[in-house]
Amino acid sequence: MADAARLRTPATTAAVQRALEGHTRPWSEYIFQGLLFMALLISLGFLLWLLGDIFIRSLPVWTDRGVGGFVGSNLSSDPLKAGIAQGLFGSIVLMGIVVVLVLPIGIAAAIYLEEYATDNAVTRLLNTTVRNLAGVPAVVYGLLGLAVFVAIMKPVDGLNNGRNLLAGGLTLAIVVLPIVIITAAEALRSVPKPIREAGFGVGATKWEVVRSHVLPYAAPGIFTGVILTIARAFGETAPLLLVGAAAAGFGQAANATVFERVFGPYTALPTTIFSWARQPQEEFKALTAAAIVVLLAVVLIINAIAIILRNRYERRW
Amino acid sequence: MSVNTPVRPDPSAPPPLTVRLGEGDAAQAAEIDDPVFELHNFDAFYGTFQAIRGITMDVAPNKITALIGPSGSGKSTILRWLNRMNDLIPGATMGGEVLYHGVNLFDKRVDPVEVRRRIGMVFQKPNPFPKSIYENVAFGPRVAGFKGKMDDLVEESLRRAAIWDEVKDKLKQPGTALSGGQQQRLCIARAIAVQPDVILMDEPCSALDPVATLRIEELMWELKQNYTIVIVTHNMQQAARASDQTVFMTMSEDRAGVLVETGPTAQIFTNPQNKLTEDYVSGRFG
Numbered sequence: 001m002a003d004a005a006r007l008r009t010p011a012t013t014a015a016v017q018r019a020l021e022g023h024t025r026p027w028s029e030y031i032f033q034g035l036l037f038m039a040l041l042i043s044l045g046f047l048l049w050l051l052g053d054i055f056i057r058s059l060p061v062w063t064d065r066g067v068g069g070f071v072g073s074n075l076s077s078d079p080l081k082a083g084i085a086q087g088l089f090g091s092i093v094l095m096g097i098v099v100v101l102v103l104p105i106g107i108a109a110a111i112y113l114e115e116y117a118t119d120n121a122v123t124r125l126l127n128t129t130v131r132n133l134a135g136v137p138a139v140v141y142g143l144l145g146l147a148v149f150v151a152i153m154k155p156v157d158g159l160n161n162g163r164n165l166l167a168g169g170l171t172l173a174i175v176v177l178p179i180v181i182i183t184a185a186e187a188l189r190s191v192p193k194p195i196r197e198a199g200f201g202v203g204a205t206k207w208e209v210v211r212s213h214v215l216p217y218a219a220p221g222i223f224t225g226v227i228l229t230i231a232r233a234f235g236e237t238a239p240l241l242l243v244g245a246a247a248a249g250f251g252q253a254a255n256a257t258v259f260e261r262v263f264g265p266y267t268a269l270p271t272t273i274f275s276w277a278r279q280p281q282e283e284f285k286a287l288t289a290a291a292i293v294v295l296l297a298v299v300l301i302i303n304a305i306a307i308i309l310r311n312r313y314e315r316r317w
Numbered sequence: 318m319s320v321n322t323p324v325r326p327d328p329s330a331p332p333p334l335t336v337r338l339g340e341g342d343a344a345q346a347a348e349i350d351d352p353v354f355e356l357h358n359f360d361a362f363y364g365t366f367q368a369i370r371g372i373t374m375d376v377a378p379n380k381i382t383a384l385i386g387p388s389g390s391g392k393s394t395i396l397r398w399l400n401r402m403n404d405l406i407p408g409a410t411m412g413g414e415v416l417y418h419g420v421n422l423f424d425k426r427v428d429p430v431e432v433r434r435r436i437g438m439v440f441q442k443p444n445p446f447p448k449s450i451y452e453n454v455a456f457g458p459r460v461a462g463f464k465g466k467m468d469d470l471v472e473e474s475l476r477r478a479a480i481w482d483e484v485k486d487k488l489k490q491p492g493t494a495l496s497g498g499q500q501q502r503l504c505i506a507r508a509i510a511v512q513p514d515v516i517l518m519d520e521p522c523s524a525l526d527p528v529a530t531l532r533i534e535e536l537m538w539e540l541k542q543n544y545t546i547v548i549v550t551h552n553m554q555q556a557a558r559a560s561d562q563t564v565f566m567t568m569s570e571d572r573a574g575v576l577v578e579t580g581p582t583a584q585i586f587t588n589p590q591n592k593l594t595e596d597y598v599s600g601r602f603g
Contacts, residue, residue, distance in 0.1 A: 202510070
């Protein structure tokens with residue numbers, strides 16, 4: 001009733017001034033806002049605590065051996081000599097394999113789903129399946145990789161019974177493929193229909209429209225998605241453990257040939273971290289922390305590249 | 318009034334009009350010689366919804382034919398079937414027949430891509446490719462396998478679309494940077510570049526200001542020397558000003574679009590034969 005009375009007040013300057021001024025926001029508003037902010041602080045706080053803790057633990061490694069000494073050294077049972085050179089090499093090769101496999105297959109699958117498949121029950125099932133596959137835990141794909149890729153490599157690869165970088169890369173590619181398909185499909189979908197119609201309207205075929213227009217305009221979104229996916233794959237540990245990225249008892253010599261490096265026993269950065277974390281010696285704790293710092297740095301750099309690319313090339317329709 | 322009365326064999330004696338809505342034999346004001354399109358009992362559906370029922374009409378060559386009528390009367394739907402653009406819409410189906418120069422457009426042997434090359438389209442909202450002005454025009458001819466001098470074709474097309482003088486110094490700039498009216502003329506240039514026979518225009522001026530609208534209308538008058546133009550418009554003044562033939566459609570009780578009356582624009586606007594047409598063009602309805 002008070003509101004109604006206020007509305008009826010004649011709109012003289014004095015009345016308007018009375019009505020508009022002097023009202024403060026109620027306390028409940030501030031309390032609610034404070035609670036929301038607390039929720040944010042809790043989640044960010046733990047993350048910062050964790051990061052800070054890891055960084056402080058890793059400090060001895062950086063001060064005693066320097067970044068080059070740690071990053072450039074091979075695995076060793078002597079914590080004073082151990083480094084992540086092999087792990088970094090393994091991870092980079094794995095990512096290379098993932099990109100080469102996932103980029104064409106993922107984009108092609110997305111083009112099919114978005115541009116060619118007619119909207120029917122089968123297509124909807126395919127779409128749902130892809131989404132579900134993206135949610136399957138990576139360790140399950142690790143088992144698949146062990147059963148399929150390692151088994152296939154076994155007869156060819158005598159160095160490590162099929163547990164090589166190629167099998168690892170294939171497994172990681174399968175892990176991220178559904179995510180790439182989803183992000184690529186979203187990027188394709190964001191190209192407005194009138195652009196396609198314009199292409200068809202001058203007598204272009206579907207493939208000409210896709211190749212000359214839809215795909216180029218969707219490319220920034222697709223590449224951003226792929227880069228973010230790579231960042232995720234970079235830290236993926238469980239499937240690699242299953243397909244045999246070993247870190248302990250690693251017998252690979254520093255002067256190994258490229259062939260031996262790709263088809264022999266290998267390790268990746270996350271698996272190195274995993275195996276160091278299990279070492280009983282106190283010195284390995286600092287090494288583990290340092291390796292985590294490197295892993296996080298790489299992931300952050302990849303994400304930053306993706307964000308820069310997106311801000312620079314993304315098209316607003 | 319700037320309406321040109323089209324030359325017909327016997328303009329003095331149009332056949333009497335008998336309109337039975339939706340029965341597929343709506344009145345034909347006059348037989349058109351050598352029609353570009355002949356629609357016979359044309360139906361269109363989106364899924365189970367019937368958007369158009371029983372349209373029978375002819376479209377005259379080298380004339381501007383305006384489709385007018387209230388929202389939902391199926392004007393755009395007809396247009397989008399004329400170059401088989403609706404093939405691309407899931408669930409869109411049709412019945413009846415559309416002959417294009419005597420050829421059934423929906424024959425299995427007809428290639429929709431070739432149809433769209435011959436029957437170009439200009440859309441409601443200007444939709445230039447986010448590429449250079451030059452590339453916007455050159456894309457169509459390129460996919461059509463044009464072997465001549467592309468620079469000349471691009472210039473010629475832009476000239477015909479009355480936009481050359483405005484863009485000749487910035488052909489490398491993106492077409493999307495132009496103003497709305499310029500974008501729409503660029504889209505017309507793009508449509509012309511593949512040397513079509515017909516240009517379909519789906520409310521080409523609805524997103525434009527009056528000055529840009531007038532330029533497009535003037536352009537249409539020039540283009541009809543070489544092309545047959547079918548335009549959908551919500552703007553009755555535009556239909557009255559800028560068309561030779563007018564087709565009035567309306568929505569029947571079950572929301573299917575039906576044809577009410579078709580004839581020379583001057584007749585539709587000054588002496589309509591049907592009460593519905595009269596109400597609509599005089600602004601009493603719709």
